[in-house]
Amino acid sequence: YRRQVEGGGDPWSVYSKETFLSHRRKDVLMMTPWFAPIVWEGTFNSEILNEQFRLRNISVGVTVFAIKKYVVFLQKFLETAEEYFVVGHKVNYYIFTDRPDEVPSVALKEGRNIVVLKVPNYARWQDVSMRRMEMISNFSQQRFIKEVHYLVCVDVDMRFNDQVGVEILSDLFGTLHPGFYGARRQSFTYERRSISQAVIPRDEGDFYYAGGFFGGTVIEVYKLTKRCHEGIMMDKDNGIEAIWHDESHLNKYFVYHKPTKILSPEYLWDDNMGRPQILHKRRFLAVPKNHAAIRN
Ligand code: UD2
Numbered sequence: 001y002r003r004q005v006e007g008g009g010d011p012w013s014v015y016s017k018e019t020f021l022s023h024r025r026k027d028v029l030m031m032t033p034w035f036a037p038i039v040w041e042g043t044f045n046s047e048i049l050n051e052q053f054r055l056r057n058i059s060v061g062v063t064v065f066a067i068k069k070y071v072v073f074l075q076k077f078l079e080t081a082e083e084y085f086v087v088g089h090k091v092n093y094y095i096f097t098d099r100p101d102e103v104p105s106v107a108l109k110e111g112r113n114i115v116v117l118k119v120p121n122y123a124r125w126q127d128v129s130m131r132r133m134e135m136i137s138n139f140s141q142q143r144f145i146k147e148v149h150y151l152v153c154v155d156v157d158m159r160f161n162d163q164v165g166v167e168i169l170s171d172l173f174g175t176l177h178p179g180f181y182g183a184r185r186q187s188f189t190y191e192r193r194s195i196s197q198a199v200i201p202r203d204e205g206d207f208y209y210a211g212g213f214f215g216g217t218v219i220e221v222y223k224l225t226k227r228c229h230e231g232i233m234m235d236k237d238n239g240i241e242a243i244w245h246d247e248s249h250l251n252k253y254f255v256y257h258k259p260t261k262i263l264s265p266e267y268l269w270d271d272n273m274g275r276p277q278i279l280h281k282r283r284f285l286a287v288p289k290n291h292a293a294i295r296n
């Protein structure tokens with residue numbers, strides 16, 4: 001650590017071997033075979049990471065879509081993000097909505113901004129969800145690349161419930177889906193029809209990633225969202241829609257562009273899944289919703 005070294009101290013006495021060894025879990029997978037860390041509570045030190053990212057003066061853009069009735073989720077989302085999301089760093093909340101007048105005003109800490117982006121809506125909820133890929137890629141190229149270092153792309157029907165800090169940041173990251181982190185490849189709900197661009201052969205695929213939390217540098221998110229959008233449009237032309245929409249295309253992308261970091265389901269939990277022992281924190285939680293009522 002530079003400061004200590006410059007000060008003449010011995011960095012190894014500050015971060016002793018014991019300290020390193022304590023950031024370790026034996027009950028979960030901490031690393032993929034392509035050397036991407038899997039982020040679980042107990043595997044990292046926030047103090048070290050915060051200092052590293054502060055020195056780089058990084059800024060983070062959050063993309064969140066609140067189309068039609070989903071604007072009701074914004075208040076809790078933003079309030080809890082101010083409490084827990086990348087605290088102490090610069091954050092731009094990019095709120096994509098067709099109802100700019102209904103975006104709530106929430107008190108923000110210094111260095112944090114809300115940017116409302118008016119976008120069209122689509123009749124079907126599946127199209128609303130899928131079109132996020134198109135809009136994120138367009139805005140990345142036109143705007144985000146000039147404004148932030150990293151993008152974090154999340155669902156809006158969520159609330160932060162514990163710290164989600166800079167430990168999530170990396171060139172390209174995805175999140176283990178809470179329903180499948182312990183499941184075998186055979187049971188992943190990948191798209192299997194070969195006519196779809198999202199198809200993944202039975203003997204491929206590493207994890208099942210959630211559509212509701214991914215990110216990376218702006219350039220990597222641009223490449224990901226552009227590719228997924230192209231796949232979605234080709235499927236549309238061919239009269240097919242992938243089984244889990246944008247999530248299927250995201251999973252396809254990650255098979256061939258492996259994430260450089262993977263977030264554990266602490267970062268996207270749903271209390272309907274219970275509270276397994278390996279889950280030491282529930283950082284970002286699904287807000288229960290009445291699907292039929294809220295989507296129409
Ligand atoms: C899952 C994924 C989601 C997406 C979807 C595709 C998680 C937690 N969620 O969510 O990312 O891949 O499956 O089937 O992994 N939205 C609106 N207005 C609408 C409808 C949707 O703004 O009328 C936006 C909103 O930001 C919402 C997101 O689209 O959070 C995804 O829709 P959803 O939450 O209804 O989909 P869900 O829960 O099936």
